Amino acid sequence: MNRHTTRRIAAAAATLAVATVGGLATTAMAAEGDDTGVGLSVTIEDNTPGALSMSVAPNDGVVLAEEGSDAEARQFVGSLPTVTVADTRDAEDVPEGSYWAVVGQASEFTAEGREPIGPEYLGWAPRLLTPSPSGDVAAGEPVSSVLPDGSGGAAVGLEGQELLLSTWAAGSEAGPWDVTADLTLRTPADVPHGEYSSVLTLSLFEG
Amino acid sequence: MTTPHRVAGRRVTAVVGALVLALTSLTSAVAAPSAPATAAGTTAAEPANVAPLATPSASYTASWNRVAAVNDGEGVSTGGSHEDTWATWGEDPRPASQWLEYTWEAPVRIDRSTVRFWSDGTEANGDNVRVPTSWTIQYWDQDAETFADLPAPSGFPTDRLGLNETTFEPVTTTRLRATFQALAGGPDETHSAVGVSEWEVWGTGGVVEPEPEDPFGPIDHTPVHVPTQVGVLPELPTQLDAVYEDGRVVRVPVTWADVTADDVAEPGSFAVTGTSPDLVEPLGGTVYVRDGDPGPVVAVDNVAVVTLAGTAPVLPPAVTAEYEDGTRDSRIPVTWADVDAGDYAEAGGMFFVDGAVEGTDVPAEAVVFVLEPDTAQDTTAPQVTLTADPAAAPSGWYLRPVTVTVRASDNRDPDPRVEVAVDGAEPVPYTGPIILDGDGTHSVRVVATDAAGNVGEAERELRVDTTAPVTTSSVENLGSSVEITLEATDGDGSGVDRIQWEGPGTFWGTYTGPFTRTLTDAEQVIEFAATDSAGNPEERRSLTLPAAEAELPITAEASARCVAGTVHVAVRAVNGADVPVDVVLTTEHGSREVTGVEPGDSAYQSFATRVAAVPEGTASVSATGTVDGSEVTVRHDLTVAALSCA
Numbered sequence: 001m002n003r004h005t006t007r008r009i010a011a012a013a014a015t016l017a018v019a020t021v022g023g024l025a026t027t028a029m030a031a032e033g034d035d036t037g038v039g040l041s042v043t044i045e046d047n048t049p050g051a052l053s054m055s056v057a058p059n060d061g062v063v064l065a066e067e068g069s070d071a072e073a074r075q076f077v078g079s080l081p082t083v084t085v086a087d088t089r090d091a092e093d094v095p096e097g098s099y100w101a102v103v104g105q106a107s108e109f110t111a112e113g114r115e116p117i118g119p120e121y122l123g124w125a126p127r128l129l130t131p132s133p134s135g136d137v138a139a140g141e142p143v144s145s146v147l148p149d150g151s152g153g154a155a156v157g158l159e160g161q162e163l164l165l166s167t168w169a170a171g172s173e174a175g176p177w178d179v180t181a182d183l184t185l186r187t188p189a190d191v192p193h194g195e196y197s198s199v200l201t202l203s204l205f206e207g
Numbered sequence: 208m209t210t211p212h213r214v215a216g217r218r219v220t221a222v223v224g225a226l227v228l229a230l231t232s233l234t235s236a237v238a239a240p241s242a243p244a245t246a247a248g249t250t251a252a253e254p255a256n257v258a259p260l261a262t263p264s265a266s267y268t269a270s271w272n273r274v275a276a277v278n279d280g281e282g283v284s285t286g287g288s289h290e291d292t293w294a295t296w297g298e299d300p301r302p303a304s305q306w307l308e309y310t311w312e313a314p315v316r317i318d319r320s321t322v323r324f325w326s327d328g329t330e331a332n333g334d335n336v337r338v339p340t341s342w343t344i345q346y347w348d349q350d351a352e353t354f355a356d357l358p359a360p361s362g363f364p365t366d367r368l369g370l371n372e373t374t375f376e377p378v379t380t381t382r383l384r385a386t387f388q389a390l391a392g393g394p395d396e397t398h399s400a401v402g403v404s405e406w407e408v409w410g411t412g413g414v415v416e417p418e419p420e421d422p423f424g425p426i427d428h429t430p431v432h433v434p435t436q437v438g439v440l441p442e443l444p445t446q447l448d449a450v451y452e453d454g455r456v457v458r459v460p461v462t463w464a465d466v467t468a469d470d471v472a473e474p475g476s477f478a479v480t481g482t483s484p485d486l487v488e489p490l491g492g493t494v495y496v497r498d499g500d501p502g503p504v505v506a507v508d509n510v511a512v513v514t515l516a517g518t519a520p521v522l523p524p525a526v527t528a529e530y531e532d533g534t535r536d537s538r539i540p541v542t543w544a545d546v547d548a549g550d551y552a553e554a555g556g557m558f559f560v561d562g563a564v565e566g567t568d569v570p571a572e573a574v575v576f577v578l579e580p581d582t583a584q585d586t587t588a589p590q591v592t593l594t595a596d597p598a599a600a601p602s603g604w605y606l607r608p609v610t611v612t613v614r615a616s617d618n619r620d621p622d623p624r625v626e627v628a629v630d631g632a633e634p635v636p637y638t639g640p641i642i643l644d645g646d647g648t649h650s651v652r653v654v655a656t657d658a659a660g661n662v663g664e665a666e667r668e669l670r671v672d673t674t675a676p677v678t679t680s681s682v683e684n685l686g687s688s689v690e691i692t693l694e695a696t697d698g699d700g701s702g703v704d705r706i707q708w709e710g711p712g713t714f715w716g717t718y719t720g721p722f723t724r725t726l727t728d729a730e731q732v733i734e735f736a737a738t739d740s741a742g743n744p745e746e747r748r749s750l751t752l753p754a755a756e757a758e759l760p761i762t763a764e765a766s767a768r769c770v771a772g773t774v775h776v777a778v779r780a781v782n783g784a785d786v787p788v789d790v791v792l793t794t795e796h797g798s799r800e801v802t803g804v805e806p807g808d809s810a811y812q813s814f815a816t817r818v819a820a821v822p823e824g825t826a827s828v829s830a831t832g833t834v835d836g837s838e839v840t841v842r843h844d845l846t847v848a849a850l851s852c853a
Contacts, residue, residue, distance in 0.1 A: 099777070101770040101813065135809040136779070141797055154797075160817060161771040168779045168811040205770050 050089040052100060052170070054204040057082040061197075064185050073147050076185040082129060083202060085165060086176035094171030100206045101166035102179070106158035107201070109185070111194035119198065120146045120157030121187045126164045129178035136168040137177055145186035164202065255600070255742065257317065258406060260413035261309035261383075269297035269400070277307060280705075282323035282405030282714055284368040292325040294336045294402030301389065301398045308384040309408060317410030318377040320344055321370045322385065323714065325402035329367065333393025336402040338367045340388050344375075347382035354384055370714075383408060414598060421487035423590050423616035425449035425457070430508070430527050431481075431492025432535035434501065437474055440466055441494045448523070449486065453581065454514045455621065456521045459485040466494065474498040476534070487592045487614050495534035502531025504567035507539075512573055515580045516554035519546065526564060526571045540565040543573065554579035581619070589617040589655035591625075591665035604701050604741030605671045608644035613637050615655035615663065623655040623663070646672050646699040672700035672741035680735060680750050685723070689752055692721040695737035695745075708735035710752075726755035728839075754839070759784045763828035763843035765794070767821060769852035770813075774821045776847055779811040780804070780828040788832035794847070795824050804830075820851035 064076035085102060087094075106119035126139035140163030142153030156162075165179045258278040268274045271289040283291055295305045324338045331337070342363050345354040358376035365371065385406065389398035427450040435441040443463045448456050463481040470477055474496050481490040508527040514520035527537040541562040550558040554577050562571030592614045600606050615623045626634035629641060630649055643649045652666040676697040683690040695703040706718035710733040724731065731752040736745040760783035767774050778792040782804045789802045790810035801810035810828075829842040 099768060101775070103771045133808075135801070135804060136811050138799075138811050138813070141799065141812070141814060154815070154817070156817065160773070163770065163775065163813055163815055166770070166775070166777070166813045168777060168809065203771065207769055 050093055052085075052087045052089060052204070052206060054083065054085045054102060054202065056202065057084070062183065064183060068149075068184075068186075069189075071189065073186050073189055074191055075149065075187075078183045080124065080181040080183055080200070082178050082180050083164065084176050084178050085204065087170060087174055089171065091171050098170040098206060099167055100170050100204060102164040102202055102204050103161035104158060104164050104181075104200055104202045105161045107199045109196035109198040111196040114192050114194040114196065117185070117187055117191065117196055117198075118157070118159065120159040121185055122158045122198070122200075123149055123151065123153060123155075123184045123186065124158065124162070124164075124181040125151050125153065125184075126179055126181040128165070129180055130176070132173060132177065134173055136172045137175070138166060139179055139181075140164050140166065145184060147186045147188070149184045149186045151184070158200070161203065170206065254318075254409050254411055256407045257311070257315045257410050257413040258309060258408045260315075261311045261408070263293075263406075264308050264310065265293060265295070266302075266304075266306045267295045267298045269294055271297075272402070274307070277403050277406045278309070280405075281717060283325065283716075284323060284404070284714060285326055287325075287404070292402050292404045294325055294400055296336050296400035296402075298400070301400055303391070303398050304386055304388050305401050306384050306386040307403055307406065308382060309406070311381045311413045313413055314379050314381050315408070315410050315412040316377055316379045317346075317383070317408050318375055319409040320373045320375075320383075320385075321405075321407045321409075322373075322403055323370055323405040324365070324367060325404040326367055331390050331392030331399075333391060333395065333397035333399060335399055337390040337399035338365050339401045340390050341365070342385060342387040344373060344383060344385045346378045346380040347384075349380070354382075368714075377410070379412070414600075419487045419592050419594055421590055421592060421614070421616050423451075423618050424486060424488050426452050426513075427511075428459075428490055429523065429525075430537040431479070431490070432495065432527050432537040433492065434495040434497050434530075434534045434536050435471055436497050436499075438468070438471060440468070440471060443479065443481070443492065443494075447481075447483070447490065449483075450513070451621075452513070453619070454512075454518060454521070454578070457485070457621065459483040461490055463492070470494070471496050484612070485614070487594075487616065493535070495536075497532065497534050501534050504528045504539075504564070504569050505531050507564050507567070507569045507571045510562075510571065510573040512575045514551055514575055514577055516551060516577050517580070518551065519548070520551060520560075520573075520575045522546075522560060522562075522573055522575075526562065528564065528567065528569070539567075541571045543571075546575075551575065551577045553577065585619050585657065585659035585661060587618045588661040589615045589620065589623040589657045589663035591615050591653045591655045591663050593651060593653060593665055593667045595667075595669060599669075600742040602701070602740060602742045603670060605643075605669060605673075606741055606743055607673055608642055609669055609671055611641045611643060611651050611667070611669065613641075613651075613653050615653070617655075617657040617661075617663075619659070620657035623657045625653060625655045628652040628654075643669055643671050644673065646674055670701065670741070672697070672739060672743060674698055674700050675743040675745040676700070676703045676737040676739045678706055678735055678737045678745060678748060680733075680748070682750065682752070687755060688723050688725045690721050690723050691733060691750075693718050693735055697737075697739045700743070701740035704738050704740045706735060706737045708733060710734070724752060726752060728754055728835075728837075730754050754841075759788065759830055759832050759834060759839050759841045761788065761790075761828065761830040761841055761843065763845055765826040765828075765845040765847045767816075767824075767847050767850035768813075769850065772852050773819055774816045774850050774852055775813040776816060776821070776824070776826065777811070777813040778826050778828060778845070779809050780830060780843075781809045782806055782830070782832075784832055784834070786832045786834060788830040790828060790830045792826070792828055794826040819853045821847075821849060823847065823849045 059081040062078045064078040067077045068075035106122045109117035123144040125142035128139045142151040143162045144151050144153040144155045148155045263274045263277050265274045272294045273290050274293045276291050277293050326338050327336050348355040361374040387401040391398050429447045433441045446460050449459050461481040461483045476495045479492045506529040512520045522543045525538050526541045528539045529535045543562045557576045560573040564571050594612050595609050615625045617623045625637040627637045628634040649669045655663045676695045678695040681692045693706050695706050697703050709715045734747045734749045736747045738744045762781040765778045776794045780790045782788050785806050787803050791800045792812050794814045796814040796816050799812040804810045824847040826845040831840040
């Protein structure tokens with residue numbers, strides 16, 4: 001009985017042109033303009049009592065800014081908008097031995113007239129913003145770009161569904177839990193400049 | 208024959224008496240070799256606790272105690288039954304010192320002692336039984352006929368509850384005495400009593416080996432007096448002439464006990480012992496260590512020879528000469544005067560033969576006894592002797608493969624026919640020593656038949672156990688304690704005599720049945736070993752009990768679960784302790800440290816495998832916290848069940 005809820009946010013890539021600081025806002029604007037419907041912020045609160053729910057803070061997409069580039073790679077960082085999970089179900093409504101998990105998966109970064117940048121170049125390091133009182137809820141392990149970003153995470157990128165947040169056992173805490181992730185796009189140094197964008201899809205699983 | 212003939216030309220006058228005396232002295236000279244205890248070819252035994260072979264005695268023993276408790280194989284440091292301990296409290300007044308002594312029937316060669324004291328307290332009150340303030344061990348010096356201090360002792364510790372070991376340069380002795388200085392104190396400066404519950408002494412020997420005897424053995428052999436110079440090993444003969452009662456002379460090979468550089472380091476003389484595969488009884492000789500030129504010959508031993516009437520005597524080719532410095536040499540060539548056949552035509556008499564000795568004017572003289580040939584019908588059966596090497600352990604079992612040597616001798620037949628049946632098999636002709644190496648009880652039956660058809664028999668049962676028993680342990684977890692069960696087996700050997708064990712705070716005691724140990728703050732090592740009835744000790748084995756989990760009660764779990772079609776391995780530790788802990792969660796897919804997990808909280812992480820199915824795997828949780836000021840780490844090893852999310 002796997003049930004899942006999916007939220008999408010847009011992750012707009014920074015301009016890969018010879019970037020100036022002032023170029024960032026333009027880039028963000030351009031990204032929004034280029035990809036209608038992305039940059040969407042969805043707030044569908046499961047506000048009925050006794051629900052397991054996930055929401056993403058209102059956002060205009062995430063602009064990744066260049067930081068940490070070196071001779072081997074270009075690197076762009078940003079933060080995931082705060083994701084909030086809450087479990088307000090009565091304890092007796094929670095199936096014995098059940099658990100829940102939030103996973104994220106990115107699509108290709110695409111740009112007009114450019115080869116796309118695969119999602120395997122985007123990594124993250126999830127962080128719990130509200131401590132789990134019991135310790136039973138934990139942010140996922142870091143995941144690195146296939147070009148290792150130094151985080152020590154598995155160098156697989158967000159090509160597959162990677163863990164953002166999970167619980168040992170559903171029902172042990174009610175939450176809500178706020179979680180974010182430091183996003184790091186690390187690409188080959190010779191990546192063509194352009195304005196790229198991708199969609200990061202978050203899904204809440206209950207098992 | 209061993210009396211030096213100092214005055215040339217002196218004659219024995221009492222003819223009949225001389226015959227009797229001569230034969231008596233010949234026999235006793237062979238039967239009583241003064242020699243080292245270890246003959247050539249005897250394998251050195253393994254060191255063992257030889258205390259059980261000794262008879263203990265003491266300066267005083269309280270009527271309710273038992274001096275025999277000190278070598279019964281079990282000790283207790285305090286408490287226990289009075290009968291398990293030797294102590295001296297009953298004496299009035301209590302003296303300042305007491306002693307405890309071991310006496311062995313046969314010499315022991317020893318180099319280690321362990322003493323377990325018994326006491327009922329520590330206060331220096333001049334009363335009760337206390338560990339002595341000091342003590343020492345002395346051995347009986349046979350030559351000096353007095354007790355002497357042990358050479359180079361490691362010390363005489365006074366640990367109240369432990370074993371007090373003393374190692375020292377090896378000594379060979381038949382008596383060992385420990386003397387204790389009692390603890391003084393109390394209002395009148397009186398002395399406490401002393402107590403010992405066990406005193407082990409480690410070494411070899413102490414077993415009385417009966418000397419083999421052969422009534423038909425030679426009455427004499429070529430004398431062996433070999434001089435050498437200081438620092439030079441003597442050249443001992445490799446064969447000797449054995450002289451039999453009927454005048455037969457048989458050349459036999461001989462092997463001598465090793466002579467060492469120490470033996471020839473100083474001028475003087477010492478006895479050597481040899482053995483011959485053809486003879487039952489050992490052979491004796493003397494080595495003289497010269498310091499330079501021995502001077503001229505001052506005397507030549509006369510020679511006694513036996514022959515049958517009508518048979519020409521066999522006179523030896525060499526005689527023993529004594530030199531000015533007192534040393535002797537039995538290898539001096541001699542030329543005997545011709546013997547007139549009429550001298551030995553009749554039995555019952557004796558005559559003398561003069562000899563010219565090489566290199567000296569001192570003459571040699573042989574006295575020849577003429578005996579009646581024994582022509583009566585031979586009704587005397589051969590004598591059969593079986594010897595086993597190495598010696599049996601005190602238990603009567605052989606702890607090493609044993610070599611059985613068979614010798615048969617006869618009053619007339621120099622070479623009786625010998626057949627041997629081993630373990631009930633068909634008898635086969637004896638061709639050489641038999642090696643018995645299988646564990647169990649063996650029988651060797653020997654039948655010797657002489658030329659006249661007389662049959663002599665001997666049978667011997669030899670019990671061989673060369674293998675130590677094997678102990679296995681099982682531990683049943685009872686939460687805060689464990690129950691330990693020990694079991695031992697000994698294969699085809701002598702059977703398990705006892706299992707012993709010890710752990711922190713206990714002594715090496717005999718296992719009587721499953722026992723319970725309470726888990727403590729620290730790991731506990733339990734050592735155990737069995738000994739079989741033959742005396743083979745098992746190498747000590749050990750098991751380690753974990754520290755009590757109550758100190759850091761951490762609950763750990765791991766499970767594989769499906770998330771979005773792939774397997775994630777989830778590990779969780781709950782801190783049941785009342786202190787915060789740092790936790791490391793480890794799986795085959797990654798690890799995570801969680802610091803400062805408060806009491807009652809948990810540390811949790813899921814690790815992505817990124818595959819749809821995993822086989823059974825492992826995970827572990829280790830938690831570290833500070834309990835009562837010391838850092839404690841517990842570790843749980845977990846099994847993660849296989850899972851497929853396909």
